[in-house]
Amino acid sequence: MTSSAEQLLSTDQQTPNDDQQKEKSQSKVTKKSLGRGLTKIVRNGEVVSYEFRMMHKRTPYEKSLGSAKDRSEEQARIEAEKYRTKILKERHKNGIEKLSADLAMPRIPCFKSYEYARNFVKELNQIAPLNPERVTSGNLEPIDLELYGVIWLMLLLPLSMEDLLQLATTDIQSKRSEPYLTLRRAEKHTPHLDVDLPYSAITIFEALEMKLDRDSYREGLFPLLRRLSKSELKNEMKQVLNKISPTYVIDTNKFIAYFEFTAVKFSCFRSEFIKDYTKKRRGQNECGISNSARRLLMTWWESRLLQGTNSINWDLNLLSAPLKKRN
Known part of the structure; x- marks a missing residue:
């Protein structure tokens, strides 16, 4: 009897933990864009973190901006703008270099050069x-x-x-x-x-x-x-x-x-x-x-x-x- 009671008690003690893990695994996580590359991560209706996401060289560039507990949305946006400015400068530089190369190459009929x-x-x-x-x-x-x-x-x-x-x-x-x-x-x-x-x-x-x-x-x-x-x-x-x-x-x-x-x-x-x-x-x-x-x-x-x-x-x-x- 004692051993059966202990097993039952053990099962009762484990059930809440299992339910918590199950509930956590079933929690809904969504991403909502706030514009200009800033995205907030929402779990069960609560903002948990921020990240920066922007296409660069035909691939997504992603960077974590930290937990929502440690920073506000305004602070996350300031950090996101830094990454955005960096990418835009690189795009502009690449565009100027490509334009210069195109201008240096004479455009002739039929052939590339x-x-x-x-x-x-x-x-x-x-x-x-x-x-x-x-x-x-x-x-x-x-x-x-x-x-x-x-x-x-x-x-x-x-x-x-x-x-x-x-x-x-x-x-x-x-x-x-x-x-x-x-x-x-x-x-x-x-x-x-x-x-x-x-x-x-x-x-x-x-x-x-x-x-x-x-x-x-x-x-x-x-x-x-x-x-x-x-x-x-x-x-x-x-x-x-x-x-x-x-x-x-x-x-x-x-x-x-x-x-x-x-x-x-x-x-x-x-x-x-x-x-x-x-x-x-x-x-x-x-x-x-x-x-x-x-x-x-x-x-x-x-x-x-x-x-x-x-x-x-x-x-x-x-x-x-x-x-x-x-x-």
Whole structure:
């Protein structure tokens, strides 16, 4: 009997403690924002503590401000404002640094920077070098050869993809002396094109003629691409561009704008001449510009694009070139 009574008494003594622990575990804890990063912790309707919470560098920054027994809400707010000011100053500093970096980097069409543009051309030349023998001896499939050829020509001439895909082999005129040929639409296409081809562009056509089936090549300069639908062509071009530039999306429609922007900024030619050439790409009789001036412009662009320099061959008719005024 004694042992049973002791057990019962022991149970009665433990019950209140168990109930307290259960009640404590079931107590409701909520957080209520007081603004400007200050938050109060409430348990069963009573404020128990304060904390500071604010997003910083895309992650929540949390800091305990102590128990409500030790400090008032006003004291907690003063402490929270210190942390808030510190974070805002760091944000402002980071924003200024980012802005300065953005301003220091010239905004150019198509590419993030001129350095990125040079790397793009370098990588393109690694995959599809401007050398017919190296290209034809490589592992490029005929359709890849056409795709890389189109990219090269859009950069070098500059022309749009629509212009290039409409061209036929008869449009290449060889009346002018090497290393220049003329890409001229012999048939009644609109708009009319009359563009000088530098040597680097000629090598692309040589590579195409060497590797592609001659019967197919007679259909046009890019027979395989001409057979594709717009969606198929877009998908094929996207895959090729991803190989050249896997981390940055390149829009080939902006190649012409990239040429015009760079030529106006760095070349010695007048901006009116550059913009007129970019817009019209007409012959001498249509826009009143000498052939030698047009050749000079394309020589400069070829050197700038492939070598990253502003060097130019001034052996041509310099006096007929529309140059900028010198101070």
